[in-house]
Amino acid sequence: MHSLKRKYLEHRHAINDGIVLGASAICTFVYAIYFEMAELFFEFSRKHEEWELDDIVLSFLLIFSFYLMIFAIRRWKDTRLLLKKAYTDSLTEVYNRRKCTKTLLLEVTIAKKFNRTLSIIAIDIDHFKKINDVFGHAAGDHVLKTLSGLVKNEIRGADTLFRIGGEEFLIISTETDLSGATRLAERLRSLIEKYPFGKIGGVTASFGVAEYESGDNTDTLFQRADKNLYEAKETGRNRVVC
Known part of the structure; x- marks a missing residue:
């Protein structure tokens, strides 16, 4: 029973991390396409006037997506490391x-x-x-x-x-x-x-x-x-x- 519970939790964590990573990638892609990111950054570098509300919202969304993706990648790496430890013999470092x-x-x-x-x-x-x-x-x-x-x-x-x-x-x-x-x-x-x-x-x-x-x-x-x-x-x- 304990082994089944462990396997269930491992699969659930992996699925959750995949969903978060996928959602982050989709959000970043949508933002980049919809708001024409390359052109927008170029315009920001040229103008010196204060940002408007939509600029601030866009910046927040970009930063949020960036950190969300970093979090998802770290979780994915941590999950892979835990799975490797769970399936590896600690002495010989071959599979268990x-x-x-x-x-x-x-x-x-x-x-x-x-x-x-x-x-x-x-x-x-x-x-x-x-x-x-x-x-x-x-x-x-x-x-x-x-x-x-x-x-x-x-x-x-x-x-x-x-x-x-x-x-x-x-x-x-x-x-x-x-x-x-x-x-x-x-x-x-x-x-x-x-x-x-x-x-x-x-x-x-x-x-x-x-x-x-x-x-x-x-x-x-x-x-x-x-x-x-x-x-x-x-x-x-x-x-x-x-």
């Missing part, structure tokens, strides 16, 4: 689980409607609890940030990385079939395995890959990737199962 849920629903809907390929890759850092226990939580945070940076730099611009749990990540790979997603997962697995993580030494990760199939929804697709990830963990870790 809330954003993953929304994005996966959208991509599954597109895949279903337009018969497009879609794959997801579930990632879990191997023995992460041991890293925290032996080296401390600061070292664990370093692994999370470093690994997410490695993955984010390796995937395509059309792919999206999310942190969906403590040491769990998910990649949504659009227009990618199972073989393509498996190759990407294997490339990421090798990259992580070879990367030096300082005093921690070697770090590995396990991967579960699944492709959208006809009749899938977000739950069935995710469960299939999670099942493959579990198999990768159970059969030795540091491997890709699809």
Whole structure:
């Protein structure tokens, strides 16, 4: 219920800001056309007599519209910043689980409607609890940030990385079939395995890959990737199962 209320307020604020910004732009445009602003300002610069009442009213309307537009732009920027914070993991600075849920629903809907390929890759850092226990939580945070940076730099611009749990990540790979997603997962697995993580030494990760199939929804697709990830963990870790 709290999540639904938050979403409702976010959408309502965004709509209100859009209305204010649109109204400000329309008012400014109408004033400029109706009162022939360019010509009027030119005339003001040439004459030195005192302004009449209509000049004062016009000036007030212009100033009011200007500040109204500035206010609307600032509100729009503030709203975007709040939404970014709401959908971003504060530690790794990749998208969080809330954003993953929304994005996966959208991509599954597109895949279903337009018969497009879609794959997801579930990632879990191997023995992460041991890293925290032996080296401390600061070292664990370093692994999370470093690994997410490695993955984010390796995937395509059309792919999206999310942190969906403590040491769990998910990649949504659009227009990618199972073989393509498996190759990407294997490339990421090798990259992580070879990367030096300082005093921690070697770090590995396990991967579960699944492709959208006809009749899938977000739950069935995710469960299939999670099942493959579990198999990768159970059969030795540091491997890709699809």
